[in-house]
Amino acid sequence: MTDGGDGADGPGEGAGQYRTRIGDRELAPESLMMSYGYRPEWSEGALKSPIFQTSTFVFDSAEDGKDFFEVAYGLREQDPAETPGLIYSRLNNPDLEILEDRLTVWDDAGAAGVFESGMAAISTTLLAHLRPGDVLLHSEPLYGGTDHLLRHVLTEFGIQPVSFPVGSDRAEIEETLDRLDGGRDRLAMIYVETPANPTNTLVDLEACRAVADAAAGDGDRPIVAVDNTFLGPLWQHPLDHGADLVLYSLTKYVGGHSDLIAGACLGSEELLEPVLGLRTFMGTMAGPWTGWLVMRSLETLKLRMERQTENAVRVADFLADHPAVEEVHYLGHLEEGTAQQEIYRRQCDAPGAMVSFEVDGGEEEAFRVLNALKLVKLAVSLGSTESLAEHPATMTHADVPPEDKERMGISHAMIRLSIGIESPDDLIADLEQALAEV
């Protein structure tokens, strides 16, 4: 989101080419979500980008085809005045290119890549930037799919994952690294999920960047990558706090209607280049229809996330006062003067819509509440228009060993809520009747 020009003449032009200002006034991301990255004259004046449901693109001449392939396969540097041509939808497609430009706006990123799932974005990014022998230092707990990828897939390729608990300070993260043989020299990436699922515990991104800086020595600095699915892209901007790459499951808040699976990776053009290159050869890009649906969703992203957060504040306050609730884990309820509250102030813009709480009792009482909910649906996933509830200990975190669950604070009395855009009074009424079952 850079200059104020609007002279782009085709999808694939740099993201700096679209109107982002009126005079001196910088337009807000929500004002750009309906149009940024697209020009009606490309498509018979269509206000909305069509779905470019095509596998391949016709070249004007054989010379054009040769030029496009040379750039796409990195056989020569792209001429600054040159428009990268459309070739084949595994390499590029207008719906993905427009969406990628549009996504960069929220995080003020240099480049973005869109994938057919959050896991496709994460796995392609990690494989693009890690090599055998590398250490991958990561926060714990991680999303279950990511945890499996690190422990059971990347280890087969000689990559060593090493975890530090969320809530660790810089010294504790460095101690973890220094316990490894040649840890600092082998450190290639610090991978963080904050807030952690399902406890909402925060990781200090500036501390992670300081660890990466200290490990750099004379060589390359390790990359700091952040899965920003739980607060982004509205309420937390990791690139402003020292991160190099931001990852999303677009399935969650960004898609927001529980009707698609998609993912994204954002960062500098330099760091995205190997990721997009590997995406072409692994074929993990999203299809045009998914890209189009995500664009549709981006138009209402801010409206939805604001309403979800307002509702979550109401629900969390209600739960905190309820006699059948032991404890509420919500970013809006962090205690003043604690290290967590200090990180929240620095790093987050709002508490989001994920609320976890413990009922008075254990699994049996938690299940009674879950089975009694009427408006709130019993399902995993999050960030959508409808409210969802689940039991982390036996569902999303079922394969975390019991002793690790205890260490991470995932108790059998815990219920995780993702709050939607319904009437907050209806949500509270539903929770109230369900909690009467405890």
Ligand SMILES: *Cc1c(COP(=O)(O)O)cnc(C)c1O
């Ligand atoms: C859902 C999720 C993922 C995986 O995304 P998919 O779109 O399901 O592949 C990764 N990280 C977090 C934090 C998630 O919630």
